[in-house]
Amino acid sequence: MTQQYVNKVDLVGRVGQTPDVRYFESGAMKTxxxxxxxxxxxxxxxxxxxxxxxxxxxxxxxxxxxxxxTIGITGEIVFDRG
Known part of the structure; x- marks a missing residue:
């Protein structure tokens, strides 16, 4: 029997700061x-x-x-171990 793990979170709340937008040389964008x-x-x-x-x-x-x-978002949890 194989075990399956799910890492999914649904959040609804209010944004606490103006989003910070960054552009990378590769063309990728992160907010x-x-x-x-x-x-x-x-x-x-x-x-x-x-x-x-x-x-x-x-x-x-x-x-x-x-x-x-107010936004709703679905994603996965990643822990910052630093």
Whole structure:
């Protein structure tokens, strides 16, 4: 029996900063932003996520997303071990 692992997360929240757009010599584009997600109970502080968007979705975010925007996004979790 083989084990299968799923690394998928769906987040809905508000953007905490103006997206940071970077262009690379290779032609690639990266948009970075932070997302605040409210926990189910109002008394708790929001959970903050650092997001990196690449390719076409990075372009969409650069064109349409701004600080305070409510967005929904699906992706995978990558832990920064540094």
């Amino acid at each position: 970075s932003l932070t997302l605040a997600v409210k926990p189910p109970y109002r008394s708790e502080n929001p959970l903050w996520f650092d997001l990196e968007l690449w390719g076409n979705i990075a372009q969409v975010a650069a064109d349409w997303v701004q600080k305070g925007s």
